[in-house]
Amino acid sequence: MANSSTVRHRTLDEIMAGLPLVRCSPRGVGTLELAVRRPAVDAREVLARAELDPDAGLVGDTWRQRSSSRTADRSPHPDMQLNVINSRFIELIAGPDRDAWALAGDQLYLDLDLSVDALPAGSRLAIGDRAVIEVTDQPHTGCAKFAARFGRDAHKLVWTDEAKRLRLRGLNARVIVGATITPGDTVRQLPADGLR
Structure with missing residues (x-):
């Protein structure tokens, strides 16, 4: 597994030069590029x-043990079971080594347009033959660990x-x-009426 010291931090100019490829991510139908479990803090x-x-999120992940500042009792937030990131963006800031991608701490890495316009809260995505996830209204923000792993320029940009x-x-x-889902599975946005 890669560690943050092995990831070369991209400059803002490098990241900005690569953003057109991220903006061209497919809309509506894409691919699950990577699935990552967090069995312990920083693992x-x-x-x-x-x-x-539906109850555990990604089985074997520590989401159920992670307290949330967004719930009154600091219990795990039900609308934050899964963190999903655009695979083109993580490759832009982390390079092609998928072990380095995993340092981001997200569970699902999709080659798909994740923009607010493309996937407003409530949008549902089918992954593979059966799985369905729903985009929630909880923002996913960069933290100090993200800055340490991918650089201050990447961290500043995401804000x-x-x-x-x-x-x-x-x-x-x-x-x-x-x-069960597998990297390479098709990811498909479902119609607003939920029909598959």
């Missing part, structure tokens, strides 16, 4: 198969208005229909 497991569950609109730091989601 990552890149998965060949991942199990999504800009455009980056928030594009959801470069990703989005939060919850599991609606559990199933």
